[in-house]
Amino acid sequence: MRVPVVEHGVRRRRARRRRVLWCGAELVVTAGVLGLLFVVHQLWWTNREAREGAERRVEALEREWAGGRPSGGGGVPGGAGEGLDGGGPHSGTAPQGSPGSDVGGGAGPSSPGGTGPSSPGGRGPAPSQAYAVLSIPRLHLRVPVAEGTGKRGVLDKGYAGHYSGTQQPGQEGNFALAGHRNSHGEPFRYLNRLRREDIVEVRTAAGTYTYAVDLVLPQTSARDAGVLRPVPRSLVRPAYGYDRPGHYLTLTTCTPEYTSRYRLVVWATLVATRLP
Template sequence: MAVRLIVRTFSELCITAGTLIVLFVVYVMFWTGVQAESATAGQIDSLEQEWVEQPVPDTTAATPPPKAYTPGRGIAVMYIPRLGGTWEWPVLEGTSATILKKGLGHYAATARLGETGNFSVAGHRRTYGDPFKDFPRLRPGDAVVLTDGTTWYTYRIKTKPYRTVPTDIGVIDPVPRPLKKNAAAFDGPGRYLTLTTCEPEWGSSHRLIAWAHLDATQPVTQGKPPALTG
């Protein structure tokens, strides 16, 4: 009788554990994506509303210095045609776990969008919408387009994705200086973009990096850039 009770209890525990595992997998694979879709749509809507409401600049006055980015707030929207015609993600200031649930995150210590230096951005490979799921597909010459509501910035990928370790922080230096010599293929100041994500696909022991350089800019009043209309 005691043996039967132990077996039944153990079986019930196994069923409970199995149910919890299934629920966790559903949460990770599906529910975080639902949450991310709602959060990113909200971020993009907020940004677009801010851009509509911002005052028309006075072209006769001296241009004031740009305001510092606000932690946790949206600063731009990114498009990467290689990753799909509907691939559209907000970029927020900061790279905390909370921020990366809402979109991509700008490394706060790196350059502003379009300026000299290295505008560096992190994003999830998997979960929370899988923004960089297809990161390995990026190839030299691919466009990475961003807008801050007044200007379109078109960057061009310089190298194939580079695999490294999380401690290789030189990848987001103003002139990228990765551990592997010449991996970034940049040898002097410029207007660079760095994209980072986790590697392997469902792990975080390594990082995948892609570098790009600013190729073109144009006012949003001129419509979308060729990289998004071609």
């Protein structure tokens, strides 16, 4: 009977293969752990950090208003009286909402050009300055509103960002805001749950402006700048929007969730103004 002989070279090759496989497995496990830590950071830590910061900013604004100190020029009375209905007729059927939206999402279509409206003192809010509080009772949401839609200075802080070049709260035209759908406080995570006649309030040093949800555009292009016009109407889906001047509020965020491919848009019209 012949005894099989295993050469030393064969043993060395097998040992090298085992080491390569072991190192590969270690790299896969390490990459998985790092990926998990990144997800935890994005979906837990950034949310916690941004929400706590946003809550502190809301409290600071309310203390300023209670003390009679201006918060920096936001919120110009728009000449609308108590009970004003700013909504205009629209073509098509008003959609009733849709599921949708995105990890870094929140920014909407490109902001229209031009400068923002001035405050009663002749100055508008400074870039990234928080100057209002957005409240949506159905979503149990209260977040600051800051000037601009930059990620680092506004959206990643868990704030709603005001599109520069659109109107301010209470003014005739379109007061347009963006917010993250996922991560960084995700204030607009459940924007798709809003329904017709749901209340949205915007409080500033100048007063409180109450809007009622009127239309929901479930999905449009991220470049659909028509939704930000003074009389908002989608350029991609023109059945959604308005055809006459009014006092409008536009809320935009990303859709579907955890992507930034499309935008979800909610429109509301001014129904009441309460001055201090």
